[in-house]
Amino acid sequence: xxxxxxxxxxxxxxxxxxxxxxxxxxxxxLGVLFLAVMIFPVYWxxxxxxxxxxxxxxxxxxxxxxxxxxxxxxxxxxxxxxxSSMVISLGTVVVTLLFATPAAYGLARFRMRGTRAFLLVxxxxxxxxxxxxxxxxxxxxxxxxxxxxxWGLILADSAAQIPFSILLMRAFMESIPxxxxxxxxxxxxNNFRAFISIVIPISRNAIVTAALFTFLGAWxxxxxALTLTSTTAVRPITLGIYNYIGSNVTDWAPVMATAVLASLxxxxxxxxxxxxxxxxxxxxxxx
Amino acid sequence: xxxSVEAAVGKRAPTVAAGHPGRPRARLAATASRWLFIxxxxxxxxxxxxxxxxxxxxxxxxxxxTRTFFTGEAPWVxxxxxxATFRSSLFTTTVVNTALFTIGSIVAxxxxxxxxxxxxxxxxxxxxxxxxxxxxxxxLPLIASSAVWKWILDQDSGALNQLLGLFGTPxxxxxxxxxxxxxxVIGVNIWLGIPFxxxxxxxxxxxxxxxxxxxxxxxxxxxxxxxxxxxxxxIRSVVSVVIVLGVVYTLKVVDIxxxxxxxxxxxxxxxxxTNAYHQSFVNFQFGQGAAVSNxxxxxxxxxxxxxxxxxxxAVDE
Numbered sequence: 001x002x003x004x005x006x007x008x009x010x011x012x013x014x015x016x017x018x019x020x021x022x023x024x025x026x027x028x029x030l031g032v033l034f035l036a037v038m039i040f041p042v043y044w045x046x047x048x049x050x051x052x053x054x055x056x057x058x059x060x061x062x063x064x065x066x067x068x069x070x071x072x073x074x075x076x077x078x079x080x081x082x083x084s085s086m087v088i089s090l091g092t093v094v095v096t097l098l099f100a101t102p103a104a105y106g107l108a109r110f111r112m113r114g115t116r117a118f119l120l121v122x123x124x125x126x127x128x129x130x131x132x133x134x135x136x137x138x139x140x141x142x143x144x145x146x147x148x149x150x151w152g153l154i155l156a157d158s159a160a161q162i163p164f165s166i167l168l169m170r171a172f173m174e175s176i177p178x179x180x181x182x183x184x185x186x187x188x189x190n191n192f193r194a195f196i197s198i199v200i201p202i203s204r205n206a207i208v209t210a211a212l213f214t215f216l217g218a219w220x221x222x223x224x225a226l227t228l229t230s231t232t233a234v235r236p237i238t239l240g241i242y243n244y245i246g247s248n249v250t251d252w253a254p255v256m257a258t259a260v261l262a263s264l265x266x267x268x269x270x271x272x273x274x275x276x277x278x279x280x281x282x283x284x285x286x287x
Numbered sequence: 288x289x290x291s292v293e294a295a296v297g298k299r300a301p302t303v304a305a306g307h308p309g310r311p312r313a314r315l316a317a318t319a320s321r322w323l324f325i326x327x328x329x330x331x332x333x334x335x336x337x338x339x340x341x342x343x344x345x346x347x348x349x350x351x352x353t354r355t356f357f358t359g360e361a362p363w364v365x366x367x368x369x370x371a372t373f374r375s376s377l378f379t380t381t382v383v384n385t386a387l388f389t390i391g392s393i394v395a396x397x398x399x400x401x402x403x404x405x406x407x408x409x410x411x412x413x414x415x416x417x418x419x420x421x422x423x424x425x426x427l428p429l430i431a432s433s434a435v436w437k438w439i440l441d442q443d444s445g446a447l448n449q450l451l452g453l454f455g456t457p458x459x460x461x462x463x464x465x466x467x468x469x470x471x472v473i474g475v476n477i478w479l480g481i482p483f484x485x486x487x488x489x490x491x492x493x494x495x496x497x498x499x500x501x502x503x504x505x506x507x508x509x510x511x512x513x514x515x516x517x518x519x520x521x522i523r524s525v526v527s528v529v530i531v532l533g534v535v536y537t538l539k540v541v542d543i544x545x546x547x548x549x550x551x552x553x554x555x556x557x558x559x560x561t562n563a564y565h566q567s568f569v570n571f572q573f574g575q576g577a578a579v580s581n582x583x584x585x586x587x588x589x590x591x592x593x594x595x596x597x598x599x600x601a602v603d604e
Binding site: 024041045125128129131132135155156158162163222227237238245255258266269 | 411439
């Protein structure tokens with residue numbers, strides 16, 4: 001009787017050791033199967049981008065005779081859009097961090113009248129559909145000549161990213177021990193100097209995470225670019241893809257090659273910075 | 288002088304925060320310096336969220352069209368835009384589509400996400416790697432995902448119909464049939480939402496103390512009973528976060544629908560969000576677009592408020 005009770009927790013606490021190796025292997029096989037289904041569209045994107053004239057019923061399940069014709073067309077037609085996306089996304093990262101980092105620190109450290117209200121406003125902004133913003137910004141940007149400009153898209157994309165970045169970085173900055181900053185203040189630094197020399201270096205990881213998500217958000221933006229541009233003067237790669245699929249597609253290879261190009265930043269960041277990505281995904285939910 | 292003020296401000300900063308009276312000027316300067324951190328972001332949010340929301344409300348009462356951009360005139364029309372919106376047969380369609388799209392997406396995303404999270408909790412070789420890879424669909428630009436899905440769902444030579452063809456199924460018109468398009472679009476949106484749901488729910492499961500399961504096992508609660516009495520109550524707050532965020536994000540989805548079907552065929556995939564886009568940026572009826580947008584905002588807020596108050600009460604009890 002006693003022994004069985006004592007044995008029970010040990011069994012529950014260490015189920016892995018008790019499970020057979022074949023059981024674990026079966027789990028891995030099952031996991032790979034789930035992933036294969038989930039990742040299939042990404043595979044299909046790469047696969048079709050490497051096949052000539054994908055679209056006739058000739059697309060095979062594997063690119064047995066890979067060709068880069070699709071990429072040649074994609075480069076010719078989309079390289080300018082790719083560079084535009086780069087300018088817009090990097091610009092958005094700079095603007096967003098400039099506004100969001102100090103605000104995140106201010107909200108994390110200072111308790112002032114109105115800060116709680118501002119936090120609530122930031123949460124509410126996450127619920128406001130982008131189309132609502134676009135609708136009104138179109139008229140505003142029309143009045144101040146920001147339609148069809150890089151600055152217009154950078155400012156509007158930053159608006160979409162600043163609240164999330166503030167919430168993300170604030171959650172981290174709240175965990176900085178006040179004594180660290182107070183020590184600098186005693187040494188005669190003002191709030192601003194303490195922010196630059198202490199808070200920013202300590203918060204490096206949180207800032208990198210915010211920058212990554214801002215970049216991906218701006219890079220993937222479609223609706224803001226669709227609504228706040230009316231000419232081809234400034235056109236990110238997402239609009240390039242939309243123009244392809246908005247009409248009847250006869251050759252999918254260049255379209256898929258463009259989709260691959262547009263997905264590269266996300267894939268690269270997932271490989272290089274997976275820990276930041278996972279942290280950001282969670283940060284988004286703790287709101 | 289300014290240096291001494293600065294020093295005073297600096298030293299005082301922590302204590303002032305606690306409400307001690309200091310020298311008035313130094314205190315004022317301290318408060319001002321702190322507001323300087325937040326003020327730029329407040330201004331930004333005011334211009335890019337505050338202004339649009341207010342402007343949208345104003346526009347919804349105006350006859351705001353392309354003409355307005357040339358003449359500068361936007362005649363006041365009262366509730367005419369709302370009346371026209373509610374009266375049109377399209378409105379009922381978009382509301383029903385929005386409801387089906389949101390409920391269908393959220394239920395399936397959540398159930399599959401929870402299943403995968405429970406699956407990945409049992410660590411096995413490669414589980415961490417596979418979990419990381421699962422994030423990929425979530426990170427791709429939505430319009431790139433829409434493009435590849437449009438190709439996969441292509442009636443004549445898409446991959447899905449090729450696969451079904453192996454079993455003798457005739458080509459299915461996924462995106463061109465008014466009866467199927469909404470189902471197809473919901474399916475793609477479910478695919479998009481699974482990574483997010485899995486990741487958040489997995490982190491929720493990780494925070495359930497192992498001791499609880501050990502204690503429950505003593506009472507004979509394992510498997511489904513352990514899930515019901517330990518896991519579910521422990522992750523309930525995470526669940527409400529996932530669902531509220533999911534609904535709010537799903538209500539405003541535009542990219543996937545525009546990319547896959549453009550709201551068609553025959554408006555069978557038109558939602559409130561895509562309809563707002565169409566009114567403003569295709570028909571250039573900005574006043575009507577604003578009216579539809581405002582309906583969308585109200586729905587989002589009502590849902591968020593109702594749900595948050597329900598889950599608060601549940602937690603309090």
